[in-house]
Amino acid sequence: MPQQKSEHIPRATIQRLAVYVQVLENLQREGTEVISSEPLAKACNVNASQIRKDLAYFGEFGVRGVGYYVKNLIASITSALGVDREWRTVLVGVGNLGKALLNHKEFRLRGFNIVGAFDCDPFKIGEEVSGLEVVCTKRLREMIGDNGAEIGIITTPPERAQRAANHLVEAGINGILNFAPSRITVPDHVNVEYVDFFHHLYALSFNITHPNSK
Amino acid sequence: MPQQKSEHIPRATIQRLAVYVQVLENLQREGTEVISSEPLAKACNVNASQIRKDLAYFGEFGVRGVGYYVKNLIASITSALGVDREWRTVLVGVGNLGKALLNHKEFRLRGFNIVGAFDCDPFKIGEEVSGLEVVCTKRLREMIGDNGAEIGIITTPPERAQRAANHLVEAGINGILNFAPSRITVPDHVNVEYVDFFHHLYALSFNITHPNSK
DNA sequence: TAAGATATGAGAATTATTTCACAAATTTGG
């Protein structure tokens, strides 16, 4: 539906779009049906023209003199982001974090279905977690051939993240969400996102330590 | 020790400094003692002069013709970020995620000590999690007076995040790590960082859907 | 000890992003 108009879209825009969806969903839950860029911007802590510019990359979703219909805008942004569909994912590294994620029902709710759990620890292989049997990481390739997953989630210790990534890439995955506290190297066509909340604690620490530098 | 030279430091720089530390720590673990900006940049997936520029905000940490001593650089960056000390934190919202974080030993290891757990659910109050007794959120203020925490971690459902934030602010906290999927409003002097890995999944989804737009 | 090789630090140039400002579109009220 909403067609991407120009070629390059700033990464920051994508991040903000995710924020807009979050805020819009909360507004919807509270019963707001229409909102204009000004109050939405306030709620998202950004500039109003920023929002309009971000949306303009994908189309015209507002009504002049009125604002944006919350329901429509959510649909438009999720469509632009490509999250208006199911994404099949597999998880590598069934430790504490891995298990927590496997049991996290929000994944399915948001359309990110975890359809495979892998680990290289013989003691974990065969174990059942949240309805999935833990399979040896070496079998990733054959399993993904079957289940057609496109996104891999890495929850291994840092020293095993690169190996996990290699297996995922070889299995034909094209997106990786890496929770391991280490950088990984992948071919150009594979997208990697890193999640590490200590980075956020570091940012807090810096901002509290240097309150003037805001 | 390393003094901040100029007034404003880009947020992106802070985020990258956290990445540098992560990569440097892994290098150190593997036995690397000296590294120059070029290979470090490759490992961090950034430009080499970016690294040098980022570091230049805080001082001169390298040796011309040689590079950076890994151990020294880690010390310099962690000092610049203010994470070379203990930070006392409190957690609000003892649900699944909250409990997982309370049991996560990495917090203490990294100097972010969780010294209080709060919840407004009467059934949870009094429960013990990871050596901490869950206390009513209303008592945040008096408790923080005692334990001197500076950072609050919010792990409530989205609709209760703002209330948790209000309590934390009132208790004198000046940094908040918000895991709840909603934006919160706080006074200017309070820093907020948001953690939501669905935002990262959205980014992956977008990048996989629009492979040309990279 | 001097020459060659290496790699930082920082100013300049470039590129990217954000914000401003306003024309165009829509609604509302008289």
Add this chain to the structure above:
DNA sequence: CCAAATTTGTGAAATAATTCTCATATCTTA
């Protein structure tokens, strides 16, 4: 039905961040 009030969408201007380039410093080897 027209005028006033909104609010979007977008080109232009301003701001910010990144990358390039090279002088400067250090190390190594003969």
